[in-house]
Amino acid sequence: MRRPIDSLFGRLALLVVAVLMLSHFAWYALMRLERSQLQTRYAVEEATFLVDAVRQHVARTPDQPLPSRVKLVDPSSNDVPAANSNMPAPLERFVEDVRDRMPAGTQVRVGPPGGPPTLWVRAATDQNWIVVPVQPLRMPRSLDRTVLWLAIIFSFAVMAALFAAWALQQPLRSLAQAVTRFGRGLPVPPVPERGPRELRQLTHGFNQMVQEVARTEHDRAVMLAGVAHDLKTPLARLRLRAEMMDDAKTRDGVVRDVDSMTHIVEQFLVFAHDGGDRSEPVEVDAQCERVVRSYRAVAAGATTVQTELNAGPSFLLPAATLDRILSNLLDNAHAYGAPPVIVATARTSQGFTLSISDNGKGIAAQDLINASRPFVRLDPARGGNGHSGLGLAIVERLVRRAGGEWEIGNHGGRGLRVLMSFPFEVLPRAAAASENAW
Template sequence: MRRPIDSLFGRLALLVVAVLLLSHFAWYALMRLERSQLQTRYAVEEATFLVDAVRQHVVRNPDQPLPSRVKLVDPASPEVPPETADMPPPLERFIEDVRERMPSGTQVRVGLPGRPPTLWVRASSDRSWIVVPVQPLRTPRSLDRTVLWLVIIFAFAVMAALFAAWALQQPLRSLAQAVARFGRGLPVPPVPERGPRELRQLTHGFNQMVQEVARTENDRAVMLAGVAHDLKTPLARLRLRAEMMEEVKMRDGVVRDVDSMTHIVEQFLVFAHDGADRSEPVEVDAQCERVVRSYRAVVSGAPAVQTDLRAGPAFQLPAATLDRILSNLLDNAHAYGAPPIVVATARTAEGFTLSVSDNGKGIAAQDLVNASRPFVRLDPARGGNGHSGLGLAIVERLVRRAGGEWHIGNHDGRGLRVLMSFPLSAVPEVRTASESAW
């Protein structure tokens, strides 16, 4: 099961959202703290300004009435609030700040709770308590607009960051897809060199590597095709001359050797062929049944070949590719395995499987890695005349070009089994009759 967090885009998105969320939360907390401090400083400045204004008013215009909510109270009046020792820390800091702005020895108190907030100030030179209104230090504030704008800014920041992460991972995704195609042996077009400098350098190196490998493969294919093609004419003449020999025993031996050499040449040509299969897709189950039936009729001394076909009509592959895969695997099982040979198909949750197994001695565990390498023959355990060591290499190349994966190994302690898996994306879609009519 694919997990989004495993992708580069998923991890970048998670990192970006986490960083933006943390930064916005820190910014919001700092803004709230700074606003509280600014409110306290403003309240202190306002209170000291009002107290100084009242003192000047009393000195210059003692007969004029004071502004509303500002009054002078006699020290002996019972209205004077007592000095409170236990106050909330914000209120205590506020009183200390006001006291620092006043002359030395000034008494500062706050009004009784439950009434409009007031500040009571009396310096040593004041005859009465000066009572002025103050702003509440913690005015109840709703988070309406602040939170709304914070959410809007956060949403736009996340969308911009996700777009940047998507643009950053696109070149890597293209490169990863190209690497996957290259690993399956499929043709790989040049990958556009875009993104950061390091990524452009990586893409440029990959394109150069693909070109060098393609050039090497092309040179090898041309060489093999040329050699194989040049050998076909001498082999045909040699077979014709062998047919004209009078001694039957010698003639049969020479014909068998010529047939073996012809088979090797044909394997060379198939292995050197690097073009895409443009043949029509066929149902794998039906084609397997036809190939097995033909194999029983044509190959002399062929062991029993059984079928277990359960994939259904949705499993389709190009006809030429499927014929080459089956013929090579059946020849391999006939030459090295033991009956019965089983050709099986099945449908899985991920796609389809095709397997060919025999009941021979199998391949030693240390030789399984080299079994599909070109021109490698595991003699004497799996040697024989007329074989070039290309059969399994051809099968692996054909399976990968068809978009599948393969696994070779010994099954249940018995013979060799080649298991090929084809995902649903690699299998052509089945067209209905109504669709094909259009």
């Protein structure tokens, strides 16, 4: 199962959300702290200003009444609050800041709790206590309007950042899909060169590489097809002349050699063919049964070919592609394997499977990696029997072109097995590949 966090977009999204959340949280905490300190500074400035104003009022116009909430209290009065050393930390800082703003030796106290907050100040030169109102020091609320605005800003920032991350990873995703198609041997249209400069350079280099590989592959296919096609005419004349020989033993030997060469030429032509298969799709189970029945009728010793067809009617493949896959693998199993040869299909949770296995000696583990390489014959003695080393290479190319994957190996020490896996949407993918190749 694919996890979203494994994708580039998922990791960019996680990084963006984490960074934005951390920055907004730090900003909010700093703002709350600064607001608290600002409130304390403002209260200190206000209290200091009021005390200075009362002193000037007493000194200049002692006969004028004071404001209602400002008063002078005799030091011997019982209303004078006692010095309190167990004040809350914010209030204690407030008293210390006010004391620092006053002349040396000034006494600063706060009014008794329960009433309006007041500040009591008396300097050495003051005859009475000066009582002025102060702003209540309230701690910032845990949830206020700032949190709402912060959530709105954070939401818009996350949406904008996710869109930017999505736009950044789209060119890379297109390039990754093109690389996957190129690795499967499917036609690869030019990838649009967009995104950052480094990504544009990478895409440009990939497009150039695909063009060069396609040009080289085309030149090789044209050369191979041309040589194979030119050989068909002299082979036909050679067979005709062999049929006219009087010596039956010599005639049969020459005919066998011509047939072997003809088979090699046909394999060359199939391998060189680079177009898509536009044949009608057929049910794989039914077609496998028909091919096996025909193979038993024409091939000596093919009666031991068995079928285990369980994929169902929804497993479809182009007819020509399926026929070539089956004919190459059955010929290979008949020539180098041992009976019984089993053709099996199945339906799994990921798609369909088609496998052909025999009960021969299989292939050595060190040779499996080269088994599907073109023109590689694991047994040099096989070259004289009409084999060019293209059978498995053709099968691999056909399977990948049809949108599937293949696996070759020895199964339980009972011979060679070629297992081909196709997704459920194999037919639409194969049709799309055919149109792109056309």
